[in-house]
Amino acid sequence: MSIEVKNLVKSFEDKVIINDISFKVNDGEILAIVGFSGSGKSTVLKLISGLIPYDNGEIITSEGDIAMVFQYSALFDSLNVFENISFALRERKELRKLYNEEQLHEIVAQKLELVGLQGIENKFPSELSGGMQKRVSFARAIVTQPNTILYDEPTAGLDPMSSTLIEDYIVRLKHEINAASIVVTHQMSTITRTADRVIMLYDGKIVFEGTPDELLKQDTPYTKQFVTASLEGPMQMKA
Amino acid sequence: MFTIAQYWKKSATYKVFSSLGLETKHFISTIGQIAQMGLRMTKRIFIDGVQFRELFVQCERFGISSLPITLSIVGMTSIIVSSQVANEMVKQGGSGLIGMLMTILTVREVGVIMSGFAIISMIGSSLASELATMRVTEQIDAIDVLGVDSVGHLFTPRVLSGIIMMPVIVIIASVFGVILGGVASNIFSGLSYRAYFTSVWLGLYMKDLWVCLTKAAVFGGTIALISCTCGYFAKGGAKGVGLATTKAVVWSFISIVIWDMIFAMLFFF
Numbered sequence: 001m002s003i004e005v006k007n008l009v010k011s012f013e014d015k016v017i018i019n020d021i022s023f024k025v026n027d028g029e030i031l032a033i034v035g036f037s038g039s040g041k042s043t044v045l046k047l048i049s050g051l052i053p054y055d056n057g058e059i060i061t062s063e064g065d066i067a068m069v070f071q072y073s074a075l076f077d078s079l080n081v082f083e084n085i086s087f088a089l090r091e092r093k094e095l096r097k098l099y100n101e102e103q104l105h106e107i108v109a110q111k112l113e114l115v116g117l118q119g120i121e122n123k124f125p126s127e128l129s130g131g132m133q134k135r136v137s138f139a140r141a142i143v144t145q146p147n148t149i150l151y152d153e154p155t156a157g158l159d160p161m162s163s164t165l166i167e168d169y170i171v172r173l174k175h176e177i178n179a180a181s182i183v184v185t186h187q188m189s190t191i192t193r194t195a196d197r198v199i200m201l202y203d204g205k206i207v208f209e210g211t212p213d214e215l216l217k218q219d220t221p222y223t224k225q226f227v228t229a230s231l232e233g234p235m236q237m238k239a
Numbered sequence: 240m241f242t243i244a245q246y247w248k249k250s251a252t253y254k255v256f257s258s259l260g261l262e263t264k265h266f267i268s269t270i271g272q273i274a275q276m277g278l279r280m281t282k283r284i285f286i287d288g289v290q291f292r293e294l295f296v297q298c299e300r301f302g303i304s305s306l307p308i309t310l311s312i313v314g315m316t317s318i319i320v321s322s323q324v325a326n327e328m329v330k331q332g333g334s335g336l337i338g339m340l341m342t343i344l345t346v347r348e349v350g351v352i353m354s355g356f357a358i359i360s361m362i363g364s365s366l367a368s369e370l371a372t373m374r375v376t377e378q379i380d381a382i383d384v385l386g387v388d389s390v391g392h393l394f395t396p397r398v399l400s401g402i403i404m405m406p407v408i409v410i411i412a413s414v415f416g417v418i419l420g421g422v423a424s425n426i427f428s429g430l431s432y433r434a435y436f437t438s439v440w441l442g443l444y445m446k447d448l449w450v451c452l453t454k455a456a457v458f459g460g461t462i463a464l465i466s467c468t469c470g471y472f473a474k475g476g477a478k479g480v481g482l483a484t485t486k487a488v489v490w491s492f493i494s495i496v497i498w499d500m501i502f503a504m505l506f507f508f
Contacts, residue, residue, distance in 0.1 A: 046380075050384075051380050065386060066384070067384065067385075068380075070377045070380070070381060071377075072376065072377065074376060074377040074378050074380065074381040075378075075381075076378055076381070076382075077376075077378070087382075087385055087387070088385040088386055088387060091290075091385075091387040091392060092385075092386050093286075093287050093288075140381075144386065
């Protein structure tokens, strides 16, 4: 087991966003969290990564780093690709002294090769396309060999080909580093091409849990409404 | 049918009080945020130390990029003051004291407060908008997720550069201000340079210098801390960045005036 979430609850002011949810993700497994906008998907990632505190419940993770790939990459725009990827190795006190400049260049080149982007160390994020930025953010996320990777809408805003490429890298990284991965998405291709299991959130609760095939079967009113993108069904879009 | 409570909630008096209450809450919460960030930064300095490369970069930004505008503002203020004062002083037979008056004014007040205003507009606004943009584009979240303390990483070099560079800027700006005061006195009231610069040292004591430098360091640290805090807690998109920048400028202005008052009361009453 790499991540276990037990009875997690999170409210903002008086509004309950995450209402008593529990799930597990094993090493080398990809869990997709799906749901309509505002269902609390990204909040779950922020709670697991420790960016926001939770009110109740428990998050148990194996020892090691948690990495996160952000929706809009969140690359540091004042730093070049090399500085972005090596950021944690240069800035974290416990890692700072482990690597010299030459070793850092070697590690960065290795990570860039893993995401198919050799030789762009000196470029700045503004000089890269959206898909390339996303892949650089993958490289930055895995530089500390994390045992958990969180992806927040990794294919949002990308063209279909770039999306396919990103989906392939998510699967490739799963095999390369055997991390437990959680992918927040509402894109069907990302769910079917990357996920081993899927949970669907609505109103802060899990309303479906199963495999991508089970989701596509549309056996429940929730899965049917989600897959057909219908406005009719148990899930109401909030204004 | 309306109840008394409903009438009360619709009344102008209720709206005024509720708006005042909300503003007070924001005010207290901002003070809390600034104090919290200051303490967290200090703690990170002891835990992580200081990244000297980044400190140097921020010192360069704080000092060199703001120097032209600071010199212009302090210089022009000195010209304005001396052009108005020198004529009257000469008429009243006090021409031998013009240099002294200008020096006291510049070292005790004009140099440091005008430099503070220049730094707020140049550096404070830039720090706030930089951190606010990083916040709304999730770059600050990325720093934290990568296992680096975002407050230590962003605040420490910026606030320390303010504390280090502000006294340097104030020294240069004050010397420049006193010299321009002499030039203006010469042009507008025919006062000789010799008469002006002989009296420059008459009213200047060591206490003036160290109070001036301490005040400058406090101003520099305050401006940087407030600006970084306002940017760090920005919310929303472009509008949030704008609001954070405005808040940083307003709070910095008010804070340095309050500090100035405290220093005046402590050392010159």
